[in-house]
Amino acid sequence: MPVTYAELRRRLEEKRQELRRQLDDVQREVREDGVGYSNHMADAGTEVFEQERDLSLAKRMQHTYRNVEVALEKFDDGTYGICESCGARIELARLEAVPEAAYCLDCQSRRELRR
Numbered sequence: 001m002p003v004t005y006a007e008l009r010r011r012l013e014e015k016r017q018e019l020r021r022q023l024d025d026v027q028r029e030v031r032e033d034g035v036g037y038s039n040h041m042a043d044a045g046t047e048v049f050e051q052e053r054d055l056s057l058a059k060r061m062q063h064t065y066r067n068v069e070v071a072l073e074k075f076d077d078g079t080y081g082i083c084e085s086c087g088a089r090i091e092l093a094r095l096e097a098v099p100e101a102a103y104c105l106d107c108q109s110r111r112e113l114r115r
């Protein structure tokens with residue numbers, strides 16, 4: 001049975017909650033870790049590395065979180081599932097895999113090629 005838009009919305013709302021929780025965790029960790037308070041150079045190096053890794057992870061999560069929010073707003077506008085670039089309906093299979101997708105597969109691959 002193909003997934004319904006109502007089900008996709010439910011999944012997006014869950015995803016938003018989950019991301020919000022994870023973002024809070026990472027941000028708390030980054031704050032608490034701090035850098036430069038270690039007695040050993042080796043530890044300090046590891047901490048810097050870990051903090052950078054946390055920060056890039058947080059950045060990626062924030063990006064996804066924003067996309068999820070935008071997708072949820074589209075339910076209210078009635079534009080959910082419509083490609084932002086060409087206006088075509090995004091394939092349900094694609095939305096099932098990536099419910100926050102803003103572009104159809106064609107437009108997405110074109111955008112990735114341009115990068």
Ligand SMILES: [Zn+2]
Pocket residue numbers: 083084085086087088103104105106107108
């Ligand atoms: Zn498109």
